[in-house]
Structure formats: C-alpha cells, structure tokens
Amino acid sequence: NAGVTQTPKFRVLKTGQSMTLLCAQDMNHEYMYWYRQDPGMGLRLIHYSVGEGTTAKGEVPDGYNVSRLKKQNFLLGLESAAPSQTSVYFCASSYGQVPTYEQYFGPGTRLTVT
C-alpha cells in the first residue's frame, strides 16, 4: 500500500510554462484534494473532487485546472505558470466526507517558478 503519492517531487518552471502535477492513491478513496502551502499561510485548498469525473473549486482556484478521469488519480494543471505559484503543493485523499473520514496527505511537490 503506497498510500498517496505525488509526481514530481521537485520542479522548476519559467514564467509562462505549463505543467501537470499527478496525485495517485491506492486506498480506493472517493475524495481527493489539492492544497498549496506557503510560508506563514498554512494550507489552502485549490480544488477538490468528490468522485471520479467531478471537480470543484476551493479557496484559491485561479490559475489552476484539475481533472479526475480515474478514481485513483487527481491531476493539477498550471497552464501558464507565474512566480506567485511558487509553493509546495500537497495532495490529499479521504475515503468519505470529512470530517467523518481522515484526510491522508501525499509527500508534496516543491514548485519554483522563475
């Protein structure tokens, strides 16, 4: 059981470039989340999904898109990266609706946009 994994672990982008972050979970979890973590800001929800084929906006969705084509995968896309998107990105998943079910976090992706 790998739990929640994220690819890649580190990435450096130039302004305007695009990239996709992959989150995968092998726990058959229905719910998946993308957060960003910035110094002094805590974790902020970008987008989330309550099931395969569904996505919804969180607190800070601008500049990001997501897709949940398969239950086990949740992709976060940056179409045109900006320096303000420099952050650590965490994916999380839960079997059911919080707070009844615990959220499990992935190891994080450190993204730098120059």
Add this chain to the structure above:
Amino acid sequence: GENVEQHPSTLSVQEGDSAVIKCTYSDSASNYFPWYKQELGKRPQLIIDIRSNVGEKKDQRIAVTLNKTAKHFSLHITETQPEDSAVYFCAASTSGTYKYIFGTGTRLKVLA
C-alpha cells in the same frame, strides 16, 4: 470569510516542559477540529482531533480542549521531547463542506 487564527507562530520550550498552541475559528458551524504535525520536509500527519460535542480529548502526552462558546481550541503537549519539534497546524471543518480551513502553523522547538 471563514478563517482560523493560530498562535504563537513559533514556540521554544525546554525538554520536559509543556507546550500550548491556541486556535480561534470564525465559523460557528464548525464542528470538527483536527491537529496536524508536519516534520521538516515531510507531509502533514493527523495527531489528534476533537468534535464539537466533546470538551477535551487526550492521547498519552497530547490533549486538545475546545471552548465552543469562545470559538477557541488548544493543543497541549506535556513532557515535551526533542522529537516533538515540528510545525503544528490546527484546522476547522464543518460537516458537508468537504474542506478544512487551516491555521497558519506553529513551529515548535524543543530544546534538549
């Protein structure tokens, strides 16, 4: 909007002393309050949580208290050890909203 304030942002204690971290939430509908520990370069991990129908919960050296009237909840760590050094995050959630609102984190340093 909803927010969770967390204090202090940094906390240094001597090994064996107690540490207290406090959070205040704004949404009176919040009914679930987890605490996460994040070691340097690692993922956040749930260490303890409390629901709004309970005033206090303990798990060995850690405890959480909740004051619903004042919208405060606190994490208490007793007999601190160097391995307790980490960043601690509080969060608040409301059933049916699918999300947590996180505090800004407290960096705890336990000095040997």
